Amino acid sequence: MSTGQDLGPEIRKGSGTQADQIENRRIRRLLFGCAAITVLTTLAIFFVLLDNATSYFWSARFSEALFLGEPFEREVTFTEFFTGTRWAPDHATPSHGILPIVFGTVAITVGAAFVSIPIGTATAIYTSEYASPRVRRKLKPTLEILAGIPTIVYGYFAIAFINPVLLAPVAEWGFGINIGRYSMLAGMLVVGIMTIPMVSSISEDAMQAVPDELRNGAYALGATKYDVSTNVVLPASISGVFASYILAVSRAIGETMAVTLAAGFNANITANPFDEIMTMTAYMVSMARGTSAVGTVEYQSLFAVGLLLFVMTLSMNLLNDHLKRRFQEEY
């Protein structure tokens, strides 16, 4: 794409002998095959999730019904799935309402956003507009370490520190609540902390991309640094900043190990931040732990939940992609 635009067509193809030309063509096809694998991966994900998820709602997988003629009868209705308020597909008296674990995911995501968005944006403004080069050189790599730490370590941090050391005394002295091993608030905090670097580094890139002429123009009108940061730079970089928010939210939705260890395995809808809850991903981990066999309702539910999770993050990613392209085009 980048090369040889100004060369003649015969040179671009390679000026060698016919054998060379054939070799070139073969290599080109081989390399295209490599690139096609990424598209095949997406298709495979889509197919596998959709195909297995159908077996949760009907009695057979879509492909089984199509090729093997398995009976395809309704077992779980979408109404029950999307509006039921009890999630226990594997119980003796099963109940298929996914709302409690969707609530868990959304609650963790919103709580995490309340941590990472203000802090990440403030960090971006500080590093982009205020910090001296010396401070920036230290602050950026430090936050990058935060981004590189495995999520299981954050989960450990929640279960070994945030819940027992940080939150338990607060809950006990402040509210008289005895919290258990897990709490929703710990999940919010820990996912918030781990998404700070995503917000701060992408927002900072967007702010750095704002041309200095805009800043200087504002200064010439007598604006202070505060005015320039909040009324010039932030609005000018807003689509990039929003893109970082969407990315952070998308990561929070799909986050698994930290929320599993921090927030627990109890699917309920609650307003008490010290309660144990379960996210969609935590449910998937709990099912995977008890080696569920193919064909069981636990196995099928994995894919129904996985498909919903995939659709949620995919729409976030598409939105993020759209915003990012907008902010890149602006300058």
Place this chain on the structure above:
Amino acid sequence: MSTDVRSELFDDIDLRWEHLKNRLFLGSIFVASMFGVVALALLLFDVATDFYVGITEFDIGLVDFLTRDGSRRPELAGFKGAIVASVFLMLLTAFLSFFIGVGSAIYLEEYAPDTRLTRLIEANLANLAGVPSIVYGLLALAALRNGVGLGPILLVGAIALALLVMPIIIVSSQEAIRAVPDGVRDGSYATGATKWQTIRRVVLPAALPGIFTGTILALARAIGETAPLLMVGALFVNRTPGAPGLGVVGAPLSRFSGMPTQIYAWAAEPSQHFIHLAAVGIVVLLAIMLSMNAVAVSLRNRYETEV
């Protein structure tokens, strides 16, 4: 007249408010910036103290920890099986993702025409990078473990991780290839080299340090991934990978629990001894990850100024 204006200017309440507002704003965003730093310090401090307490109070001997296999009994549990499994996972993941990833990057940068298909591949790459890692685990579970019938073996985990890090390797390789100046390519064409000869002998050698840097960083991320391995069925194993009779060759075909999944299994146990085992495991995992990062950074620094 002019002195009047000046004194008015200095006593301007609005101006003083502006100064105060500026100072308050700077103070609050500085405090916010420090939040991440403090959180990181707390996290590392917590792991370090739990590591220390584990070694002193719970008598976890480092040598035993590193040379023993997993066990249900905390005082006998070791990390060796998990470390070996993670090393095999890394090698296999690197092997599976490197050539395909670099090949894709070469195609996209050097060959791909600016068509809808190319744009679709590029957009798809961005989306794949945002797919939750647990979904890659589901893909491997349904397609390989139960579809092909491979079982919960290390190879299945490695394929899931390879698909997971592929977008990262492709994007960083694309950047490395793009950074090779066009003049170098034109010089090669001028000597009569074909397109592939130019790419193989001129562009790739120049881009290789960047490609390696990106690959090592991607693998450092893969080594800490837990969720896909859990979905594939890696949870508790008390043996070092390697099928009986086959030895090292059988490792990809044996059941496994990598470092992060072993840490999860320990952290999910209620007993304090297991929590401290997890802390010691985390120290080992972080040490390996940080040294991979250090290798990547030094590689980048050494070759950055060439070309």
